Amino acid sequence: MTSVEEERPRALLAGASRRWVRALPWAVAFVLCVALLPTTIRVLTADYGLNGGVAAVLAVAQAAPLLLAVVRPLRAWYVVFAADVAGALALLAVDFEDRLLWPFPPMQIVGYVGLCLALGLRERRRTLIRVWLVTAGANVALGFAAPHGFGARDLLFTILGGIALLLGGALRERSDAQRRLAEQETISEAERGRRTLLEERARIARELHDVVAHHMSVITVQADTAEYRHDGLPPQLREEFTSIAATARQSLGEMRRLLGVLRNEDARGELVPQPGLAQIGPLVEATERASGRVDFTPCDAEVPEAVGLSAYRIVQEALANVVRHAPGAHTRVSLSVSDPTASASDPTASASNPTAPAVPQLTVLVVNGPPPEASGGPLEASGTGHGLVGMRERVRIIGGTLDAGPLPDGGFRVAALLPLTGTDLT
Numbered sequence: 001m002t003s004v005e006e007e008r009p010r011a012l013l014a015g016a017s018r019r020w021v022r023a024l025p026w027a028v029a030f031v032l033c034v035a036l037l038p039t040t041i042r043v044l045t046a047d048y049g050l051n052g053g054v055a056a057v058l059a060v061a062q063a064a065p066l067l068l069a070v071v072r073p074l075r076a077w078y079v080v081f082a083a084d085v086a087g088a089l090a091l092l093a094v095d096f097e098d099r100l101l102w103p104f105p106p107m108q109i110v111g112y113v114g115l116c117l118a119l120g121l122r123e124r125r126r127t128l129i130r131v132w133l134v135t136a137g138a139n140v141a142l143g144f145a146a147p148h149g150f151g152a153r154d155l156l157f158t159i160l161g162g163i164a165l166l167l168g169g170a171l172r173e174r175s176d177a178q179r180r181l182a183e184q185e186t187i188s189e190a191e192r193g194r195r196t197l198l199e200e201r202a203r204i205a206r207e208l209h210d211v212v213a214h215h216m217s218v219i220t221v222q223a224d225t226a227e228y229r230h231d232g233l234p235p236q237l238r239e240e241f242t243s244i245a246a247t248a249r250q251s252l253g254e255m256r257r258l259l260g261v262l263r264n265e266d267a268r269g270e271l272v273p274q275p276g277l278a279q280i281g282p283l284v285e286a287t288e289r290a291s292g293r294v295d296f297t298p299c300d301a302e303v304p305e306a307v308g309l310s311a312y313r314i315v316q317e318a319l320a321n322v323v324r325h326a327p328g329a330h331t332r333v334s335l336s337v338s339d340p341t342a343s344a345s346d347p348t349a350s351a352s353n354p355t356a357p358a359v360p361q362l363t364v365l366v367v368n369g370p371p372p373e374a375s376g377g378p379l380e381a382s383g384t385g386h387g388l389v390g391m392r393e394r395v396r397i398i399g400g401t402l403d404a405g406p407l408p409d410g411g412f413r414v415a416a417l418l419p420l421t422g423t424d425l426t
Contacts, residue, residue, distance in 0.1 A: 011070050012121050025070045025118070032114050036063040040107045044087075048096045048105070058087045062111055073118040077131065080115055081138075084108050084157075088142050098148035103139070104157040116161045120168015128165045135161050193389065200390040204397060207274050207309055220248040276308030277335065280315050284333055287319040292328040292372075294319075299335035303362055307418045310394040311335065311364045314402075317387045318366035318414040326371040329411065334365040337420065360420040361400075370410030391416070 012025040040059035044050040050058075061083035069076035088103030096102070104112070120128060139158045143150035223245035227238050275283075281298060288294040303311075315333060322331050338361045388404055391414070395402040400418040407413055 009071050012073075012118060028114065029066045029070050029118075032111060033063045033066050036066075036107050036111050040105075043105060043107060044091075047100060048091055049094045050090060054090055058083055058090065062087065062108055066111060066115060069115050069118040073115065073122050074127070077115055077119060080112065081135070084112065085138055085142070092145060092147065101156070102146060102148070102154065103142040104154075109157050109160060112157060113160050113164045116164035117168045120165045120170075121172050123169075125169060125173075128169050132158075132162050132165055196389050197393060200393050203390075204394060216248050216252045220245050220252070223248065274305070274309050275312045276305060277303060277311060278308075280312055280333070280335065283312070283316060283319065287323065287331070291319075291323045292330065294331045294333060297332075297334040297336070299337055299362070301337040301362075301420075303337070303418075303420055306398060307362055307420060310398055310400075310418060311362060311416070313394055314364050314391050314414065314416050315366055317391055321387055321412070322366075322368045326368050326412070329368045329371045331366065331368040334363070336363045336365075337361070338363065362418040362420055364414075364416040364418065366414045367407070368411050368413075369407075 011022070013021050016022050037059050040062060041052070041055050044055035044058065045052050062080055065076040065079040065083075068079075084104055087105075087108065091102060101109075116131070119131060123131075136158045139155060143154060146154065223241045226241040227233050233241075277299060281296065284294050284296040319331070319333070322329060391404065392402050395416050395418065398418055400416060402414070402416045404414045405412070
């Protein structure tokens with residue numbers, strides 16, 4: 001009979017979160033050992049008439065290994081089972097009353113049941129079945145040598161031991177199933193988050209392609225038409241413009257081939273021009289019609305298309321979350337651009353705000369209050385947070401920062417700072 005054991009075995013229930021549960025196996029083993037050791041000696045000598053020295057050796061061999069059972073129950077079973085069988089054979093040499101249990105007295109049954117429970121909590125099902133078969137075989141074999149006949153009560157050792165093995169095995173398998181389920185849920189949640197992040201990155205790549213492709217196309221057209229728009233260009237300059245046009249077309253073709261990997265049949269609708277700051281106003285109006293009051297502070301500054309697209313998507317996702325989780329809540333959407341040149345020319349402003357950005361930044365702020373009581377509650381009671389994953393990824397790609405979280409009054413705030421390096425603010 002074999003069992004795969006760890007090099008450094010852990011005590012039973014060592015993985016429990018509560019301290020008293022981890023200490024429970026040691027406490028039970030200690031109580032059984034202390035109680036059964038003197039009881040076994042007294043019963044074997046006084047009731048069964050066994051020699052005191054033999055009774056003491058059997059008592060130690062049957063009770064002391066129960067402490068070992070907390071860490072290595074199978075090794076403890078080898079010792080206890082052998083001692084129990086040896087005790088049954090030793091009792092054949094003395095004359096005891098037929099009312100007394102044989103081959104296994106009550107003290108041995110109590111200790112063996114506790115040992116079988118420990119076995120069930122640690123060992124595999126195949127090992128438990130073998131233990132029970134060996135127990136039943138020994139019990140029945142000893143029955144043929146019974147001095148006062150063999151009845152159903154003499155099978156208590158096998159019956160109660162089997163129940164303990166079954167109970168311990170069921171508890172272990174249930175615990176293992178719960179642990180595996182928790183691990184699988186953790187893995188599934190991590191996979192969902194990773195898949196959402198990859199999908200958002202692919203979407204961002206598609207959108208940025210549409211933005212960059214426009215500029216590349218303009219470069220190609222300008223380079224191709226330069227010799228027609230400007231008379232008297234030297235041959236070297238014409239070759240330079242031709243090379244620029246060819247490089248731009250090649251880059252555009254490579255981008256489109258890479259985009260073919262990212263696009264799928266469901267992405268056809270994304271071929272339309274990408275939105276920017278100018279489309280945030282209609283988005284706010286649509287949300288106000290669907291959910292409730294939305295105050296909007298627009299921004300007329302010229303920003304790079306990638307920044308405008310990111311700002312639009314952040315506002316879109318934030319307003320969608322308001323509709324889902326706080327329908328009817330008063331919402332405020334604000335867009336503003338910081339001008340570092342104004343801070344640099346004003347020493348007072350620079351001193352009061354030493355962390356002022358060194359480059360222009362677009363600030364996107366979406367704040368909503370708690371939903372009104374008459375709204376009937378949120379449309380979605382819980383969220384996955386995957387929308388925030390997309391926001392953070394967009395902000396990270398363009399080198400900005402995002403701050404999102406609940407407010408003390410029950411509302412929610414989303415604030416993004418998007419750098420506008422190279423943007424003309426005049």
